[in-house]
Amino acid sequence: MTALTGWLGAFEATWTSTNPIDLDLCTRCNACVEACPESAIDFSYQVDLAKCSAHRDCVKVCDAAGAIDFQRVPGETTERFDLVLDLGVEPLIGLHQPPQGYFHAADEARLVSAALRLRGLVGEFEKPKFFQYKHKLCAHSRNEREGCTACIDVCSAQAIGSRRSEDGPEKGGIAVNPNLCVGCGACTTVCPSGALTYATPTPAHQGRRLRTLLSAYRQAGGPKLVGDAALLLHSQGAGVQLVDALGRAARTDPAVRGVPARVIPVDVFHTASVGLDLWLAAIAQGAAQVWVLMTDEEAPDYRAAVAAQMAVGQALLDGLGYRGRHLRLIEARDVASLDAALQVEPAQTVAQPAGFAVQADKRATLDLALDHLLAQAPARPVPEAIALPAASPFGSLQIDTGKCTMCLSCVGACPESALGDNPERPQLRFTEKNCVQCGLCVVTCPEDALALAPRLWLADSGKARKQPRVLHEMQPWACVKCGKPFGTQKAIEGMLTKLAGHSMFQGAALERLKMCGDCRVIDLHTNPNEVKITDL
Incomplete structure (x- = not known):
């Protein structure tokens, strides 16, 4: 096998045939198996050339069918298949999340499991579309200059590609193959602009669910009885099984403490599909912590991406003066490790929970959450700026005024209208609230005069970042x-x-x-x- 591509219902396999037996002509009469004195032919109807010593008895008995020819020139064959069962030692598709319809079974146990799952994939299916894409918000590229590549880098199914050099109405954006997309949602979590959003369920639906859980917990007196709530986000597969196993173990083993009363388990289709906007919204609505449980199901890239986003969120909360660790990635593979990870004291949360609803637009939700967290911030006075990690969707621009010639090419490259000019005089204006730190302005600048500066600017109670300010200006000629x-x-x-x-x-x-x-x-x-x- 030289190549295997495609997805459920549309796989294309290419292989080179070098064996003397043509399986299309072979009638499976088994005469060659009986005639071979070296037992070089088995019931796979292929010749083991290491054993064959050129007696050619098999050729004689197959004279009528003419299926055996030791002089046959190796040929390449390409065929299409609906499903693929790979029995090789190494998988032909080595992705952590292979396409639906492809199964690798290197041992008997996995073979039985794969065969049972293959039976359920016969018929006609409607492939769900897990994402919504808004090209106008995408900060991937402009004028064949590449900016943000977060979604392309994180996709373990390789379903996302660049359209940087393509022509057409969506030139400069990305292309998502819905047939390869498996609905992990990691691309929506790392997208800084909100160009990619999760479709099933939508952020608004998921946010309403989390707000309802937190509201019901408060009304039941949970914060006074056992402390502020912690949300435990886990998958509907291995995550559910591990949480259930912990509950059963706590009933039978005195050494196992189980899920604390203040911890609210929340199952999601994929743990990477819930990101910074929903985490901060939950904290603003009264949660003390948001934990994401990951098992062997999740790809390493997803763990790294979620951890990077959590580092941004935690830096924001630390900078605003909220004590404790609010956002945490829990990597547990057994009951004991999960049990130990959950026994944590509540972190400091807001004194007055927010009542806003999560919006369809990611940036709008982040603004609502940050405004409330800022208003309730324990730190007084609030710092003018909070430094953030490189994965931050917030930040400023540093400009070398000695290099800048005011060509304003950066203004044309900015997809979020964070950079603007002044029709009346040579000025470069910047609205920090709109900046997603994609870096398109940096790679577009012909003078290398710009650099990204991840931060959250809180001057004037956070109002300054919402107003345009002059980054640089010159005297007109x-x-x-x-x-x-x-x-x-x-x-x-x-x-x-x-x-x-x-x-x-x-x-x-x-x-x-x-x-x-x-x-x-x-x-x-x-x-x-x-x-x-x-x-x-």
Whole structure:
């Protein structure tokens, strides 16, 4: 086998056949098996060339069918299949999350399990679409410059690809193959702009569920009786089994303490599908902690991505003065380790739980959660800025004003309208609230004058980050003819310096570069020394 690609109902396998027996011509009469003196042919109807000593008795007995030919040229064959059962020692598709319809069974136990699951994949199916994609919000690329690649990097099914160099209405974004997508939702968790959102269930639905659980816990008197609630997010597969096993063990083994009364287990389709927006919303709505339980089901990339997002959230909460560890990734594979991980005191949460609803837009939910957490922050005074890890969806820009020429190419590259200009004068404006730290402005800048600075800016009680501020400005150049401002002094002076020695820009031609567009045209047509096309 040289290649295997595709998905459920549309696999394409390519293999090279070098064996003397053509299985399409073979009638399975078993005459060759009986005739071979070296037992080089078994019931797989392939010749073990290491045993064969060229008696060719098999060729003689297969004369009628003509299926055996030791002179056959190796040929490559490509076929399409609906399902694939891979019995090789090493899997042909080595992804942590292979396509649906592909099963690797290297031993008998896995073979039985795979065979049973294959039986259930016969028929017609509607493939669910787990995600919603908004191209206008995507910060992957602009003008073939690459910015954010978070979703592409984290997808363990390799269902997401770049459209950086493609033409069409969605050029510059990403392409998600819904047939390969298995619904883990990790791409929605790491997406800083909210261009990718989980569709089943939606963030609003999941947020409503978590808010209802926390509200019911408060109404039942939970915070006063056993402490503020902790949400334990776990998968519907191995996660459910492990939590159930802990409950059973606590009933029979005095050494096992079980799930504490303040811990609320919440099953989700995939643990990587719930991210920073829902975690912070839950804390703002009264949860003391949000824990994510991961078992062997989750890919290493998912663990790293969730841990990185939790580091951002915890840094925010620490900076606002909330004591304790609020966000934690629990990696447990047995009852004992899960039992020990759950026996933790509540962290400090808000004095007054928020009543907002989780929005469909990720950034809107984050803003609501941050506003409430800031209003309830124990730290007084609140720091002006909180430094955040590199995975942060919040941050500022650092600009080297000595390098910047105010070309404003960064403004055109920004997909979130965080960067803007001023029609009245040469200014570069920045609205920090809109910045998702994608880095497109950094890779677009021809002067390497920009750098990302992950942080949460809280000046003026968080209002300053929502207003545009001037990052850099220059004096405009005034036309030497009419005095109208155009360009900047630095840009025009740089252009004059670079073109001063060029043969095409001498005398009047060089002076013309100091004029605005209108005066330049007038000067060309009124100068008697200029060569006209009618003179040629």
